[in-house]
Amino acid sequence: MQPSLSPLVASLLTEPVGVTHYLVVGAILFTAGVACMAVKRNALGVLMGIELVLNGANVNFVAFASPYLQAEGGKSLGLDGQAIALFVILLAAAEAAVALAITLNFYNNHATVDVDRADDLKG
């Protein structure tokens, strides 16, 4: 182990994690999802970006709901955060089913899944 890295790594590995650690993970997942939605031209890639965004939001909900991650005297969101995370998971499943059906319909009609070709309504 490098001597310069050692104190930081040691503090990371010996200190318990807090809410901020989870928020950083949620932010990275959210940003990756937004970039995925913006970059991908395959319609299924856009759907995967949406899943990543919803998952990043879920990480934040669970982090705020957890009593284990709170500092001394902090108050957690409690059960509400976990319930909202469950609803988000369910609605993401419903959204994925409908979006996939629309994608398959588009593929049957246009023989492509490139979202740039979906310009039938363009004036």
Add this chain to the structure above:
Amino acid sequence: MIPLAAIDWHSVFFFLFAALACGCAVAVVAAENVVRMALYLVLSLGATAGLFFLAGAEFVGAMQLMIYVGGTLVLLVFGVMLTAQAPFVSIKTAPGDRVLAGVIGAALLAVLLQSAFSVPEWRKPAAGRDGEPAATPLGMALLGTRVDEASAGAPGGVRSGYLLPFEIVSVHLLVVLVGAAYLARAKRRRTPRAIEVAASMEPPATVAAHAAVGREGSRGGSVLAGGAR
């Protein structure tokens, strides 16, 4: 070297799952092949379920594994397989779009990280408090009754559960899945039913039969007529 006893294994596993989730999420963006993207997404969501378990939300973590990884992603993989014609497996993005998305993503990440680090209360390490399993209170809350300790301090001593949102989400899921099955059904050419086949086959055959009957009838009629005559 850190003494082994000083290591907080909760933190070690947190960093393991966090690195897996974030690395695979970035790999989803970077991958060109849509099948690889699906694989990285499975790994990312599975690692996120591990993070949920580490945060003490074991029921949400289990639902994440069962619904997300087991249901939604299998649906996505089926979509990938149904549309995996050779030109669509990897659709290239223009390099300018990639650079633009990278800049926007970096700006968004900077804002989010700044806000994540802005509250000093969140930055403090956890106090290591004990919690209780959340599955039973969560199930009771979904049925409309709150039994967790947060309901004790609420004004009036009663907090409403989630019965109405639970019912709405249930019916919503049912309607949405029926609608999705209707939208995605295979539109094959309508095969005519047996009675329609018989109806369309009928005219020549019946005309011939009627003609035969008519001939016989007319012959018989003529015979009868002849006999009557």
